[in-house]
Amino acid sequence: MDEFWPVTDVLAYLAGRWRVARTVRDLATGDEGRFTGTTGFDPLPGGGLLHREAGTFTWRGVARPAERTLRFLPGAVPGTADVRFADGRPFHDLDLTSGRYVADHPCAADLYRGEFTVRDAGHWRTVWRVGGPHKDLRLVTEYARVS
Numbered sequence: 001m002d003e004f005w006p007v008t009d010v011l012a013y014l015a016g017r018w019r020v021a022r023t024v025r026d027l028a029t030g031d032e033g034r035f036t037g038t039t040g041f042d043p044l045p046g047g048g049l050l051h052r053e054a055g056t057f058t059w060r061g062v063a064r065p066a067e068r069t070l071r072f073l074p075g076a077v078p079g080t081a082d083v084r085f086a087d088g089r090p091f092h093d094l095d096l097t098s099g100r101y102v103a104d105h106p107c108a109a110d111l112y113r114g115e116f117t118v119r120d121a122g123h124w125r126t127v128w129r130v131g132g133p134h135k136d137l138r139l140v141t142e143y144a145r146v147s
Helices: 010-014
Strands: 016-026 032-043 049-059 062-074 081-085 090-094 100-107 110-120 123-131 136-145
Touching: 010 049, 010 062, 010 081, 016 049, 032 062, 090 100
Parallel strands: none
Antiparallel strands: 016 032, 016 136, 032 049, 049 062, 062 081, 081 090, 100 110, 110 123, 123 136
16 A cells, blocks of 8 residues: 555544454464454543454354454544553554554563554554564454444
C-alpha cells in the first residue's frame, strides 16, 4: 500500500462495529492460525472507547472461542489514543494523523512492534511482529467497518 488515509481523531474514527480477520503465523515453525470475528468500540464513561473483540481462533485445526478487551483512552495530543489493557496496564500510543503509525510494546524479553495503517473510512490494518527468545510471530489483522 503506497498511500495512507489520514485520521484527525482516532477515537472518532474507530467508534462503532468492525469485522475482524486475523492471521497468526509462527515464523519458527511455519504454523498458521486464523481468527475471525467482530469488534466493537463503545464509549466509556469519562471519555475513550472500550474495545471488545470476540470470535473464533483456529490453530492447528482446532477452533476455539477467543476474545479480548482493551481501553482506548484520549491521548496526550488531541486526536490520538492511549491504548491500555483491560486491567489498565499501558499497551501503546496510537496516532493515525498520517494514516500510519508504528508502536512498540516490550513484554518480558519479547518485543511487540505494531504497524497501523488506514486505507479509507471503512478499512484499516494492523501488523504485529513479535520477536524474542520465546516468540517469533507475525499477526496481520484486517478491519472492515460494519454499516
